[in-house]
Amino acid sequence: MAGPNLELFKFGVYLFFPLAVMVHYGSPQWYSENVLPIRDQFWPKEESLYRPPRNSEDVKAALDEMKAKRLARREARLKEQADELSSPSASVSTLATDSAWKKQDESQPSRISSLIEDKKSQRLV
Known part of the structure; x- marks a missing residue:
């Protein structure tokens, strides 16, 4: 020591x-x-930080703003889809994508069932 x-x-x-x-x-x-x-x-x-709404008027204003943004995005998407459908080459491309989606949907259930089986085998009893 x-x-x-x-x-x-x-x-x-x-x-x-x-x-x-x-x-x-x-x-x-x-x-x-x-x-x-x-x-x-x-x-x-400090100016760039997010300030959550603190009273009901602020919450309503924030909800209205979110709704307006969502509707603007929806309108833009619908307009874009209408433009795509009006073009003559759209019918050929949509047929090709539809067939690809159908093939993917056919393989999807087997894939999902295999994932479910994997989860069941991992469970501890």
Whole structure:
């Protein structure tokens, strides 16, 4: 055994090392020199953060905005589909894609059933 002096040294290291680290890195001078210049690289600006609605009027406004966006996307999609259907080459391409979907749908049940069987075999009773 090394004796009580070693124990006192270890106690001093265990106690004062964390305190020295906290004093060094907690210093206002160190913070202003090392943290403040690069702080904006790590945290986003306050203006760019998402603010969730806090009252019922804000919730209704957010819902109306989401509904308007969804309807605009739907209208654009319907317009695009109408343009595709009106073009003469669309009938040939849709027939090809329809046959590909039918082939995929035929292989789908066997694939799903194999996945179900795999899950059943993995269960622990």
